[in-house]
Amino acid sequence: MTRPQAGTGTPLSLTIPEPEVRPGETPDFSHVSIPRAGTVRRPETVAAPDEIRDLAFTIIRVLNREGQAVGPWAEGLDLSDADLLAGLRHMMGLRPFDARMLIAQRQQKTSFYMQHLGEEAISCAFQRALAPGDMNFPTYRQAGLLIAADYPLRKMMAQVYSNAEDPVRGRQLPVFYSSKEHGFFSISGNLATQYIQAVGWAMGSAISGDDKIAAAWIGDGSTAESDFHAALVFASTYKAPVILNIVNNQWAISTFQGIARGGAGTFAARGLGFGIPALRVDGNDYLAVLAAGRWAAERARRNLGPTLIEYVTYRAGGHSTSDDPTAYRPAEESKAWPLGDPVLRLRNHLIARGIWSEERHVQAEAEILAEVSAEQKQAEAVGTLHHGQRPSPRDMFDDVYAEMPPHLLRQRHEAGF
C-alpha cells in the first residue's frame, strides 16, 4: 500500500460557528423547529433510551396558543386550581423580585445581580416535581427553586445585600444562595462543578437505601466543561437517581449556544451517547416543565436511573448586571423569541380554565409588587452592602475549618477582631 504524498492535499480551513444574526440585523429564529403543543408522545418511564431517541430532537409542549393544556404530557398532570394558581404566583413573585434587585444594584445597595427574565417557568415548575428532602444543585439562575419552596423573600434579599441577616454571612456574591432545608445546594460560581456533585449526592442516597433524588442544573454554555461529561458518565454507569437539567437559554454571556453544542443537533442529544434517556422541553411552558420533571423524577424514584432534560428558553435580560447584550445580539431578539412569555402563557391557561381573568392578573401584579416592596423595605432596614447592619468582620475567619487553627486565630487577632 502506498502512503499519500506529503504536501499535495487541499489546504485545510477551520470552522468558526456564528449565530444567525448579530446587532443591526433582523432577529431570526426560523432555525428553531417547534412542534405544535400536545403532539409529542409520552412514553412509559420504563422505556429504554434507544426507544425514545426522538424525544431528544423535538420539543415537548403542553400549553397551546389558546391557553389549553393538550396532549399526552398534559394528561395525568392532575393539577388542582390551587396548584396552578400557586405556580402562577411563584413566577409572578420572581419577576418583581428580580426587577427590584436590579434597581437596588444600580443604586449600589449591592454589587451585582443576575435576573431570570423569560426563564421563570423552569425553576418554579421543576421544584414542584420534587419532594421535600430531594436536593437541587443549582446554578445562579434558578432562584425559582427557592421561591417555589416557599423560602422567605426577605432572606434572599438579605443574601443579595450581604446584610446581617444573610444566612451565608456576607461571604458570597449576590444570588449565590444556600439552603439545605429547601433542597438548594450552596452555589459555587465556578461553572459546572455542581453537575457531577449532584450525581454523587444521588449515588449517596442510593448507597444508603434512601428515597431522595437529586437534580443537577447547568446552562447551555457550561455543558462544555469537563464536569458535565464526568457527570453523565457517572450517572450512566451507576444509574444514579438524578435528573440532569440543562437550561438552554441560547446565550452564554456573549457566546451563542452553537459554540457549546457544536455539531450535535441538540443539547439533549448529549445524553444519548451515554445511554441516558433525554427529553427536550419547552422551557417557557410551566406545565411542560412540570410534566417532564415528574416523568424524570418517577424514573429516578423507581430506580430506573438518570434522565437528561434540555429546557429550550431564551435569556431575555443580560447575563448579569455586568453585561450589555446589545453589544452581541439584536436588541429586539427577545421579542422575536417564538416560545413566548412563560408568565403570560400560564396566565392564559388559567383564564381559559375559568379560574383567572386579566383584571385579577393586573390586580395580583400590584399586590405581589407591594409584597415584594414591603419585604425589601424590611431587608433594607437591616442593611445593604455598604450601609446598616452587616455581618461582623470577625465572621470572616469562621468556617474555614470546623475548628479554627492557631494561625487563623492569630490572623484574626492581628486584624483586630
Next chain:
Amino acid sequence: MTMIEAIRDALDIAMGRDSRVIVFGEDVGYFGGVFRCTAGLQRKYGPTRCFDTPISELGIVGAGIGMAAYGLRPVVEIQFADYMYPAYDQIVSEAARLRYRSAGEFTCPMVVRMPSGGGIFGAQTHSQSPEALFTHVTGLKTVVPSSPRAAKGLLMAAIEDPDPVIFLEPKRLYNGPFDGYHDRPVTAWKNHPLGEVPEGHFTLPLGRAEIARPGRSVTVLAYGTMVHVAQSGADAAGIDAEVIDLQTLLPLDLETVTASVRKTGRCLVLHEATLTSGFGAELAALVQAECFYHLEAPVARVAGWDTPYPHVHEWQYFPGPARVAEALRALLEEV
C-alpha cells in the same frame, strides 16, 4: 492608555507582526472579552485568528498546547483566574513539562492570560491571586504587570518567549492605578506616568524587576496592585521605603532584590494572595539566605488573610495601606 488598552495594543501588534499569534478564549471573539482586552481583534484579523471558545478552560489551555506544539503562538484568555482550576492539569502536567519530557523536541510557546486579584467586590470566584500555584510549577514563567506600560512590554515579551508564560492581570488596575484607598475617587491611568505606553513594538524583558520608588530605610517587595499599595502605605507611615516591582515572579530578578535589601537592611514582602505558602514565603526565604548578614530585622510579610475571599468584607480582607504602614513602622522599630 489604560491597562486594557495596553494589553489590546500588545495583542494587536503581536498579531500584526506574526501570523502565528492566535487569540482565543470565552467571549473574546465577536464581543472582545468581558474586560474588552481583545475588542476589535476578530474584526481586524478574522475569526480564525481571534475566536470564541466553548466554556472549557481545560479545552482552551489543552488546545493551546496542541497549537503551540504545531508551531503557532497561542495567547489564550481564562476569563477570571478563579476559573483556571479545570485547566490546571493541562498547565502543570503538560504545558510546563513538554520541553523537558521531549528533550526539546516539542515546546509550548503559549501565553495564558488571566485577570486576577480583588478590589472589585467579586467575592471568592472573581478575586483570587493564584500566582503561587504557578511559581511552584517548574517550567512555567509567571508575570504580573503593575501598569499599562509594564502590561504592554511584558505581554509582548511573553508572546515572544519560547516557553509557557502565565500572565496575571490585576483587574483592579485595568482602568486606573489603585493605591488601596477604596473610599477615595478613582484615578485614571491617563494622569499617571506609567499610563504612557511606548507605541509600536515594545518589550520589557521577563525576569527583570524595576524599582518603582527608590528609598533607603526599608525594601518592599511587591507586584501587581500591591506595588501601588506599597507606595501609599509608605507615604502613610512617612517612611523612606524602596519599593521593588518584581514584574516577573519566576524567573525572579534576585539581583535587584538583594541589592536593595543589602542597602536598606530591612524587607517587607507584600501580596494579596493568602499568606500561608504564598509567594512571599519564597521571597522571605531567599532574602534571608542572600542577605542574612545585612538584615537588621526579620523579613516581614503582609498578605491576604488565610480565608476565602469574602464579599462584604472586601476591605477588611484586602491588605491595604493601613496594614502596610503598620508593618513598615514595626520593621523600623526592630533594632
